[in-house]
Amino acid sequence: MSQPTLHDLHRPLGHNGPKVSPLGLGTVKLGRDQGVKYPNGFRIPDDDEARMLLKLARDLGINLIDTAPAYGRSEERLGPLLRGQRQDWVIVSKVGEEFSDGQSRHDFSASHTRFSVERSLKRLETDYIDLVLVHSDGNDLSILNDSDVYPTLAALKREGKIGGFGFSGKTVDGGLKALEQGDCAMVTYNLNERSEKAVIDYASEHGKAILVKKALASGHVCLSPGEDPVRASFELLFEHPGVASAIVGTIDPLHLAHNVATVANVLRQN
Template identity: 30%
Template structure:
């Protein structure tokens, strides 16, 4: 699988990474055996980025049990920020949660360090207070994480970038969610930040049941209005175009995709292996977005 530099860090990351949210969701009912098979398969297919968070239910424990013995084969991206919503003592975004959160994550993941610790989608107002950023910086100084970053969108992400503190940005980016291209990615590139695309396949909204957990109806509504020409082509074209679009955005280092299905995992890798879209194909998608997008179409949190 293609590897790309990750901003100013020393990491070279796979163009697709494994997102750990779905395997941890209670509604998905993924057992340890299934999770172990899936995550090991991701590494075998060439992915070297595993992304998880305390708020992804059992994800950290599942990943730790599955692949901690292969720790030198992957970069581990974790998150912090949530407090009482994930069983810690203080409210969400309270800086006093940071170290307990990280230490708990390391224990669950069966490792003694993260490669990247991301503040998980707090607002600009919280960032401006400064104490949360300072607490995350101390995790880097203490060696509990090698690098730090921010995960979020829109003007919150723009403020985080402009602090100059963070090594990486994780933000929503896909065929139905392109605000970041014009708003934040240029400034992230200027500061040599690694860029992680989350939701790179728009949660595969065209294949999912509206009754499925966390169904992204916003993306469905947007895609109906965008009505890209490739949406009427043969099955599989949507997935291929979606993946190849996201990894074709110049600033993107890695795109994080979660799944509980080994077949879907292999399909994602096969699509990415076809490489970037042509300049003409990218221009068609970008032009259509610019023609149709509405002011309220901000990055999905």
């Protein structure tokens, strides 16, 4: 039996966004192995392994790639790894969180937001980023109401440096507020954690985009014996019409192929 792919299952990222694969490749593990919340340790792949993983993702119909300055060297590595392929990828990056010496710090000022996006453009070797999300520290409403990060991203969108902007937050109130002016919310939604469903509902009603993080609960999903946790997770996500894509951060080619096959089967049954 041939490996199912996602090539014919791409869908719009919100009302006016680019078409994206229902599964996106998260790249935290390409750049950072400290302070990450996975159940098992891992080794950061070398360039050849990373190149093969990206090629496999592309061959399987994945065109969405998720990175961030807080992912260590992820952006710097992706620039050279994606040379000559820019038109094949929809790139999502972030602003607001920096990671160095094992520590995260946050800065939502206008100057840092602009600096961060310009730096991401250089690192990724591109003249635009499809979508930039604010990497929240958990104080979602205060970031949106009291900082200049959103107006600065709106200006960068008008300048053509980013295609859209949005928010990767931790609260329902933050997600709803973020979608009033922004294009996209990235929410946590999985078998263990469904509180942000209201944000997905709002996005669906207003033509905004939803990306799901921790779709597989960072590998922590538990079910009754005999149930496939990956399938059950994707069935939950994709029964909601508001979900554009789920970001999964695997560096294991077999896991990636299994995830793609599962999503393809779930979507073709719906």
